[in-house]
Structure formats: C-alpha cells, structure tokens
Amino acid sequence: DAGVTQSPTHLIKTRGQQVTLRCSPISGHKSVSWYQQVLGQGPQFIFQYYEKEERGRGNFPDRFSARQFPNYSSELNVNALLLGDSALYLCASSLAGPYEQYFGPGTRLTVT
Amino acid sequence: GQQVMQIPQYQHVQEGEDFTTYCNSSTTLSNIQWYKQRPGGHPVFLIQLVKSGEVKKQKRLTFQFGEAKKNSSLHITATQTTDVGTYFCAGHGNQGGKLIFGQGTELSVKP
Numbered sequence: 001d002a003g004v005t006q007s008p009t010h011l012i013k014t015r016g017q018q019v020t021l022r023c024s025p026i027s028g029h030k031s032v033s034w035y036q037q038v039l040g041q042g043p044q045f046i047f048q049y050y051e052k053e054e055r056g057r058g059n060f061p062d063r064f065s066a067r068q069f070p071n072y073s074s075e076l077n078v079n080a081l082l083l084g085d086s087a088l089y090l091c092a093s094s095l096a097g098p099y100e101q102y103f104g105p106g107t108r109l110t111v112t
Numbered sequence: 113g114q115q116v117m118q119i120p121q122y123q124h125v126q127e128g129e130d131f132t133t134y135c136n137s138s139t140t141l142s143n144i145q146w147y148k149q150r151p152g153g154h155p156v157f158l159i160q161l162v163k164s165g166e167v168k169k170q171k172r173l174t175f176q177f178g179e180a181k182k183n184s185s186l187h188i189t190a191t192q193t194t195d196v197g198t199y200f201c202a203g204h205g206n207q208g209g210k211l212i213f214g215q216g217t218e219l220s221v222k223p
Contacts, residue, residue, distance in 0.1 A: 042213035
C-alpha cells in the first residue's frame with residue numbers, strides 16, 4: 001500500500017507570494033493533519049481535518065488555511081509568505097483524530 | 113496553552129550504553145505517542161500509550177506513561193548505531209484533535 005504522499009518535494013518562493021501544498025493520505029484514512037517543522041524543533045500542529053471538517057487548529061495566523069476534499073486529500077495554503085515561514089511542512093494521516101499519525105516525506109519550503 | 117517539554121535535548125552515547133529521554137506535559141494527556149525521525153527523514157510512529165501507568169516494550173525499547181498521565185519516558189537498552197535519530201514524544205489533550213510534540217531528544221551513538 002502507498003504511504004502518505006506530498007507535493008511538491010521542494011519549493012522556493014519570494015516574500016509576499018502565496019503557496020499551496022498538497023497531501024494524499026493512506027487509503028482508508030479519513031483524518032489529515034498538517035505540521036510545520038523548523039530545523040531543530042519538533043513538528044508544530046497547524047490543522048487537523050476529519051471527514052472534511054476542521055477538528056483542530058494550532059496557533060498560526062490566518063494566513064494559513066487548509067481544506068480536505070471528498071477523497072480525503074488535503075491542501076494547505078499560506079498567503080503573504082514571510083521569511084519565517086521557511087520550514088518543512090509535514091502532512092500526516094490517521095484513521096481518526098487521536099490515533100497514530102503516518103507522516104509523509106514533507107515539503108521543504110524556502111522563502112527568500 | 114498545552115505544552116510538552118522533553119529532556120535532554122541532545123544525548124551522545126557509546127554503542128552499548130543505555131539511553132533515556134523524558135517527556136513532561138503541562139496538562140493531563142489522553143494519550144502519549146512516540147516518534148523517531150532519522151536525519152533528513154520524517155517522523156515515524158513507534159508506539160502509543162493510553163492508560164495511566166502503562167508500560168510497553170518493543171525489543172530494546174521500553175515506554176512508560178506516568179500515573180498522572182502528564183509524563184512519559186523512553187528507555188533504550190544497549191544502544192546500536194541504528195538507534196541514531198531524534199526521538200519525539202507527542203500528546204493529545206482531552207479535546208483530541210491537536211497533537212502537541214515535544215522538542216525532541218537527538219541521540220547520537222558512537223561505535
């Protein structure tokens with residue numbers, strides 16, 4: 001079975017631009033969560049979606065938004081990029097909220 | 113808000129030595145999960161503990177969940193070079209949804 005997939009793998013953007021990151025969960029998983037990981041730190045929770053509804057939101061500004069589609073794939077959007085948004089963005093899927101998370105390889109975002 | 117603290121931040125051991133990392137939450141957790149992230153990789157799920165005082169073992173790894181469900185530990189017996197990586201604990205609060213990660217303990221093993 002395929003694991004969690006994310007696209008793109010790497011991305012370079014300029015300050016002020018907008019970016020969309022994509023995630024496909026493991027087949028049968030209905031929950032998708034997004035995390036931001038800065039080098040040397042643990043993943044920081046951004047959003048969790050279950051059955052297309054937002055079930056949790058971390059302490060991130062409104063520039064960050066996400067959605068989940070009927071096929072359970074998900075997109076994370078970040079507007080008005082700042083240098084501090086440079087990080088590894090991880091998507092994780094699970095059967096439901098409080099179960100083990102299966103992480104994708106991440107999207108490395110660099111903002112210049 | 114809920115915080116999860118992990119110590120130590122770094123641990124350097126000689127191959128064959130034991131290793132322990134500790135995790136403490138500011139609030140009671142509904143569960144605690146442990147993940148391992150190899151350099152350049154993504155977090156990989158190791159185990160989940162749910163019950164107060166629960167102890168689980170996976171070969172050389174022993175995981176404990178505190179009686180108050182606010183702390184946890186991971187102990188590795190006789191480390192090997194394959195154990196190298198960063199170990200994260202992560203917990204769900206009582207509302208579920210938000211999974212809060214600790215800062216991680218980076219383990220290096222000298223052969």
